[in-house]
Amino acid sequence: MRVLSRLLLAVSLTLSLISIPLLTSGSAQALENHLALTPPMGWNSWNTFGCNATEQIVKETTDFMASSGMRDAGYQYLTIDDCWMERSRDSGGRLVPDARKYPHGLAELATYVHGKGLKFGVYESPTYHTCQGFPGSLGYEQQDANTFASWGVDFLKYDNCLASDPAQRVGDEKLPLETRDGTMRDALERTGRPIVFSLSLQPAAQGESPWEWGKSVANMWRIDGDRDASFDGLKRLIHTDLDKAKWAGPGGWNDLDMLGTGNYAYAAGSSDPTQRLTYDQEKSELSVAAVLAAPLISGADLRTAAAAGTAGFPISSQDLSVYLNKDVIAVNQDSRGEQGTAVSTTGGLNVLRRPLANGDMAVALFNETSSPSVISTTAAAAGLPANSTGYNLNDLWAHTSQVSTDGTISATVPAGGTVLYRVSPRPTSTGPANVLVSVASGRCLDAWNNQTSPGTKIEIWSCNGGANQRWAFTSNGDMRAYNGTQCLGAMNGVLSSGTSVVIQPCDASAGQKWQLNADNTITARSQLGLCLAVAGENTPQGNTDGTLVEVHSCNGGANQRWTTQ
Incomplete structure (x- = not known):
């Protein structure tokens, strides 16, 4: 019985192998299960x-x-x-x-x-x-x-x-x-x-x-x-x-x-x-x-x-x-799907880079030693294109942003630690930074409490000319604040009526693309039926300091129109 079982097993394997296409080492053909x-x-x-x-x-x-x-x-x-x-x-x-x-x-x-x-x-x-x-x-x-x-x-x-x-x-x-x-x-x-x-x-x-x-x-x-x-x-x-x-x-x-x-x-x-x-x-x-x-x-x-x-x-x-x-x-999970590579690996101080789908570059400064160390590279070494206005460096753990005007990417990295930057070229065609005033209330579009961290809520507040109330439109549809280091975006990237808007690292996603129109509305570029709006329609509650700003189905209301100053 054991011999017969082995024989049947061998026959089964032989028949199953007949239908298998020959595989060769180094084959570039991907598994076609779409998973x-x-x-x-x-x-x-x-x-x-x-x-x-x-x-x-x-x-x-x-x-x-x-x-x-x-x-x-x-x-x-x-x-x-x-x-x-x-x-x-x-x-x-x-x-x-x-x-x-x-x-x-x-x-x-x-x-x-x-x-x-x-x-x-x-x-x-x-x-x-x-x-x-x-x-x-x-x-x-x-x-x-x-x-x-x-x-x-x-x-x-x-x-x-x-x-x-x-x-x-x-x-x-x-x-x-x-x-x-x-x-x-x-x-x-x-x-x-x-x-x-x-x-x-x-x-x-x-x-x-x-x-x-x-x-x-x-x-x-x-x-x-x-x-x-x-x-x-x-x-x-x-x-x-x-x-x-x-x-x-x-x-x-x-x-x-x-x-x-x-x-x-x-x-x-x-x-x-x-x-x-x-x-x-x-x-x-x-x-x-x-x-x-x-x-x-x-x-x-x-x-x-x-x-x-x-x-x-x-x-x-x-x-x-x-x-x-x-x-x-x-x-x-970046959709480009390109695995990162090493820029340099010297003495346990490593610089790794990964190109991302929107043109940004993920740059990891990885310190595998037992002492804090300064790790440095440049945008050029990481594979980013030359850019006359410099680069935005978004620290994905500290949730802070900085500008590198000369392309230097550097940090003091703790022992065993990594500083992970998402690096993006700064826009080369940015309009003047203006305050945006709600027609309904006369109050300004404002980043709460002068905060720059990702997720900071956007509200209306009495106009004061602060950096957190100055917005610059770029040619690619960004609405940038804080000298171009942060972008206005729909929370979690969700463009649907009632979604709040917040400060985010600029990532070129659809939730961060806006269009300033002749009727003084600001619409989402990918969904022109959604307007930047003061929450609460035109009620008195929607016209006070601290009222949140959201995307909302366009209806022509005064709370959806903005003037620049």
Whole structure:
């Protein structure tokens, strides 16, 4: 019976391989599943829970991600790693969830995750057994893919542990990894369900270069061995990735393994908090991952303190604030999809750069040494075009802006820290800075309390000629304040009636583009039916100091008309 089983397995593999197009190293053809057009973001259970993840833990994590802001920030995939299944398949050859850990099954768990607006992932391996000795998918690719699709799986992490040791490789485990992974790729495609395909392997140990062929097989691939939550582990992965930018892009990404931010468990089953990243190192991790266009997959305990159990080290509010930095996430998720590269790496002082879709450049000054250091570069070295009026440097962690008139980009960077700038050429054709006076009230468009930080509310206030009341229109549609360092924009970029307007770093987005019209209205360039308006229509309440300004459906009211002085 065992011989017959092996024979049937070999026949099955041979038939499945016939339909696989030949893959060659260095293939530039992208996987055509139209998924992961930006780096995937989410959570994986392994680094904190190892084989101890359960249905309850996954549901608590789901609840936290939905309520904490992580889901809304873009973290969407929750993946349970190895050990989720029984040691044997059922009589029909199907994978069976461990009934003690997942008493309601994985289809129900996927439904729960989906109900919170998130997506669900599982783990498997293109070998006879997974890393922890559970049934692998080798020879069962289509059956397992169909099972995953029927459960509502959205993400598959595909490992290769036991095949990394030549002494353990038997039979079809000796097939090239590219071929075995390609078999699962095709099986997933045949299910018709969109499932992000992630290759988790040990390239150095296995003599593989998945970045050279990964994009034709998967949506993301590991570039080195497992990392722990230490700073040394982070530095190793960063330097391993710096020469692999040409292989990444929309639909396929170099993977730095799970993020260590907030992970108090040094490795699965351990709880050594001395090995965790410092706050500055955590900011470095997210900054560099953003510039390198790496998937943002947390390995931390993402549950509330009250729910903390086996790990005992729930994420802190400070750790969470790192994950939720929307400006850094915007760099990571930039639609251009170009991985960043090194400008310079000398003595542990690194300058990295990533071109962005709107023409800006993300520049990371990364200090991997144990002492504060000044790190400097120039706009030209970072690849920005020459610009006679200089550059705006928006610090994405400090939320401050400065102007570099000569193109110098420099900062004193703390030990283990990173200063991440979004650098943009200053406009070369800016009109005079004027005050804008509301026809309804005679009060001026005003940035609250002379504040310059992103998100500062815009209101009307008695005219006083201050810098926070002077606005300059540029030829490209910006309304700039504070000598051109900040732009007026719709909150969160949402152009809809009733959305407040705020101060933002200039990013050329549609929510920051305005048109001054002959009838004294100011409309959104992309939606001319939306006007800049004093809230409260023309009521007395809408004509007092401190009344907020918003975008509103144009109606010809006096609160939607502005004169310049």
